[in-house]
Amino acid sequence: MSIRLALECPTKMLEMVQPFADFDFVLAHLYLKDEVYAKYYKESTRFKILDNSTNELGEPCSLEDIKTAADSLNPNYVVAPDWVGDAPKTLEAFSKAVEIFGLGKVIPVIQGATLEEAINCANAYEKGLMAVPYDIGSIKSESPEVMALRRALLISNLPLEMSFHLLGFTSLQEFQFYARRPNVVSIDTGVPIMLGLTGKDILDPLDKKTTPTYNQMEAKPLDQKSWTGVCRNLALLRKYLV
DSSP: OOOEEEEOOOGGGHHHHGGGSSSEEEEHHHHHHOHHHHHHHHHOOSOEEEEOOHHHHSSOOOHHHHHHHHHHHOOSEEEOOOOTTOHHHHHHHHHHHHHHHOGGGEEOBOOOSSHHHHHHHHHHSOSSEEEEETTTTOOTTSOHHHHHHHHHHHHHTSOTTSEEEEESOOOGGGGGGGTTOTTEEEEEEOHHHHHHHTTOOTTSOOOOOSSOHHHHHTTOOOOHHHHHHHHHHHHHHHHHOO
């Protein structure tokens, strides 16, 4: 079974990029501030996950804002608010999200400053779909390769009865760790688009992830050459999502 793919891209590229994705991954803060972005996803008939925008904003949208977006979008799932490295605050926010949306509609996020904290956080949730950030247990200045190893190590220490959505991309090599982990079921990323817009190839390792991918894409110009790069990167990524 292939890992299902969701793609993040600037509003101007939604019509071009989203047909390459398997489902919609909607950033709550953009849905609330960008009418064109909101209209596109509201009219989409695909499976939808509403994200809390932690990676893009540095902290999650409030539950009030997430509910406002959810009431309009009617997503299949809502990603509960999470705080980088803070498992107790993240667990508390999950409980509040469940009160609002119901247990079956909320995806909890695993957090923790250490591997032990992250494992304990995961075990505190009901078995089922959970989200794992690309920088779990890491700091933004560390290399994407190190981030990949830490996330893979965490997932390898969790039961197969749990299933995982990968919040963000680190490296193509990370997917090799999941070849025998069918419970890694999906990923959202804007990296193939961002790299294509900047003339880079997804086969080359990322230098860093200190700036959120979406935040790097908005101002990049789109022309025939960069669009060709985007398409190539998406095709290459698909080959690894097995």
